[in-house]
Amino acid sequence: MTNDPMTTRQIEPVIPPRPPGLLRQALDSDMFYSWRNSPVTIVATFTAAALILVALLAPWIAPYNPFNPATLNLMDGFTPPMSEGAFSDNWFLMGADHQGRDVFSTIMYGSRVSLFVGAMATLFAMTLGVGLGLASGYNGGTIDAVIMRIADIQLSFPAILIALLIFGVARGLIPPSQQESMAIWVLIFAIGLSNWAQFARTVRGATMVERQKDYVAAARIMGVHPALILLRHILPNVLGPVLVIGTIGLALAIIEEATLSFLGVGVPPTQPSLGTLIRIGQQYLFSGEWWILFFPAVTLVLLALSVNLLGDWLRDALNPKLR
Amino acid sequence: MTDAETERSPLLDVRGLSRRFDVSQPWLNRKLSGAGKLYVNAVDDVSFTVARGKTFALVGESGSGKSTIARLIVGLLEPTRGDIVFDGIWLGQGLKGAEARKLRRRFQMIFQDPLASLNPRWRVSDIIAEPLRVFARDMPARDPLLRVGELLALVGLSAEDGVKFPHQFSGGQRQRVAIARALAARPDFIVCDEPTSALDVSVQAQILNLMKDLQREFGLTYVFISHNLQVVRHMADEIGVLYLGRLAEVNKAKALFETPRHPYTRMLLDAVPDIEMTGRPRKRVEGEIPSPIDPPPGCAFHPRCPFMNERCRREIPRLVEGVACHAVEEGRI
Structure with missing residues (x-):
């Protein structure tokens, strides 16, 4: 610049301070305040955190490895809770199942599978739905019409039916030798693909509102690439509702996985999830061995309920009209 | 161009700028109700230099x-039509x-x-x-x-x-x-x-x-x-x-x-509150701006204009020496 206009007036340049640290910001936020004042949410947070922690640490903290045949004693089968196996020194907090596996340990390993499938499926649905929703809402026109009609068609079927259909088709396409190892990914794909439409619809609506706003116009005047406008400007402003659906969607995905596994089309028996455990348990319910069903079912309810309550709180906390 | 000429040339030159918006109903509604396409000429043949x-x-x-x-x-x-020239460069x-x-x-x-x-x-x-x-x-x-x-x-x-x-x-x-x-x-x-x-x-x-x-x-x-x-x-x-x-x-x-020369400008200026005019009755702006979807024929201002004549009803006035008005052109005001 030949004639720097800044020289005409003397301004002592001061560098603006850096924003406060992330932890400080989080503790000062309205969200944290609303969390601290909701006892139900605090309980739900700790329940969910405990369940997730236990699931993550299962290989290190579980009393037995239920998938190691060496430690299993078939004769311990159907040991009631809080008692010692009849033919071994193993002590069973929640009893043993028909193969003599410790129910407590299988639940730990089972929630690991349930949570993994649920989280990955939700992440997949979220990425796909948010991406398509942004494209749909920002571009409008034909792209919007095509994406939204597909979403409409899909929403007119129950998610579980879609997942069953996708699961069946995917299974047919995979060679039998790989079916066992691929099963969990096929399941994630099926559940994820059956849930993207909610995300897409919400994000599309919010995007259509945001793209009309002048801050988007200001970025367009500067010639910022549309992809960057979507990513930097619009995405942060539509993320609130996405987080809410994502949290509630996680609970739904866990239940959906349990349903599929209960129906016998989910994860392979070598990697039982909570749903698989419940399916096994219900076979023995009427012969009096209630604990094989009861404890996995309670765990599933606790997990889904606490995550759901978190989602409810998030929805209220992010909605300024309810404050 | 020499520096002096650059100095004198306008930074922005807008020529015959027009923009038409399609405000028709969606295709299916149009077919069902038999309505045609609707357009609004939001900007029509605007030229100025800055x-x-x-x-x-x-x-x-x-x-x-x-x-x-x-x-x-x-x-x-x-x-839709027209040119915008910024510092000698066509923005197209x-x-x-x-x-x-x-x-x-x-x-x-x-x-x-x-x-x-x-x-x-x-x-x-x-x-x-x-x-x-x-x-x-x-x-x-x-x-x-x-x-x-x-x-x-x-x-x-x-x-x-x-x-x-x-x-x-x-x-x-x-x-x-x-x-x-x-x-x-x-x-x-x-x-x-x-x-x-x-x-x-x-x-x-x-x-x-x-x-x-x-x-x-x-x-x-x-x-x-x-x-x-x-x-x-x-x-x-x-x-x-x-x-x-x-x-x-x-x-x-x-x-x-x-x-002010154009009757519309006069009307606007007469309506401006002024501290020296306190107590005196102010002239109100008569009428309302017509719908741009269905603008009046001829001069768009003629339904509100006190100097309107037959020609104003038929002919759109062109901007001559900074005013677009038949009455001014004909020396009636």
Whole structure:
């Protein structure tokens, strides 16, 4: 610049301070305040955190490895809770199942599978739905019409039916030798693909509102690439509702996985999830061995309920009209 | 061109600018109800030039096409017809890549509502630094944060305000942030779309004075859009009066206020409250602006015009010597 206009007036340049640290910001936020004042949410947070922690640490903290045949004693089968196996020194907090596996340990390993499938499926649905929703809402026109009609068609079927259909088709396409190892990914794909439409619809609506706003116009005047406008400007402003659906969607995905596994089309028996455990348990319910069903079912309810309550709180906390 | 000629040539030259919007119902509704396509000529054959370092104001009632012209100039909308020439360069479809970026750096826009024009999730530092990042290749390499601090000081805010979010400011302060962002990439041309109409009256003057100071300091050229005649009188060197998408009158600010020629301009000026007129009855603006979907034939102003005759009903007046009016042309007024 030949004639720097800044020289005409003397301004002592001061560098603006850096924003406060992330932890400080989080503790000062309205969200944290609303969390601290909701006892139900605090309980739900700790329940969910405990369940997730236990699931993550299962290989290190579980009393037995239920998938190691060496430690299993078939004769311990159907040991009631809080008692010692009849033919071994193993002590069973929640009893043993028909193969003599410790129910407590299988639940730990089972929630690991349930949570993994649920989280990955939700992440997949979220990425796909948010991406398509942004494209749909920002571009409008034909792209919007095509994406939204597909979403409409899909929403007119129950998610579980879609997942069953996708699961069946995917299974047919995979060679039998790989079916066992691929099963969990096929399941994630099926559940994820059956849930993207909610995300897409919400994000599309919010995007259509945001793209009309002048801050988007200001970025367009500067010639910022549309992809960057979507990513930097619009995405942060539509993320609130996405987080809410994502949290509630996680609970739904866990239940959906349990349903599929209960129906016998989910994860392979070598990697039982909570749903698989419940399916096994219900076979023995009427012969009096209630604990094989009861404890996995309670765990599933606790997990889904606490995550759901978190989602409810998030929805209220992010909605300024309810404050 | 020699330097002297460049100096005299206008920075912005708008020629025959028109923009038509399709406001038809969706296809299926149209077929079912038998309705045809509907268009609105929001801007119709508007031509004006803006001299370097001056302020050109566009005034008009709501629906007169002021904001559409602003959006056409900065490229948010494509004109249906007409040309926009910025510093000798045609702004058309042909601009791509580095050339377009170089040109974009030179013009900016300030919006009506600063709450909407600042991203609510961004800190003020990031908002002001955005143009610096976008145009980093065309700017002298400096610490962007230092420049942000400088800009904040320039618009009368403090560097500490950089960490705040837009909602933590008052309306006037927010507009200052928007001005700082507009200035960040050192533009020489700024389109201001009603920059003060969303603000408290007490703050309006501060913002207007700030804009005038900055204009003097950096030699900025403004296109200033407003419906407020007092604001325009304070700011503008030249004024264009819009009526239903067409220019009714263009003149130097002083001349326009002292000797308005078009009947519409007279009507507007008669309606302005004036402290010296206290107690005397004010003439009201008669009638309302007609629907742009179904504009009256001939001169769009004829249903409200006291000097209307048969010719006004049939023939659209052309802009001759700064006035588009048959009555003035024929010497009837």
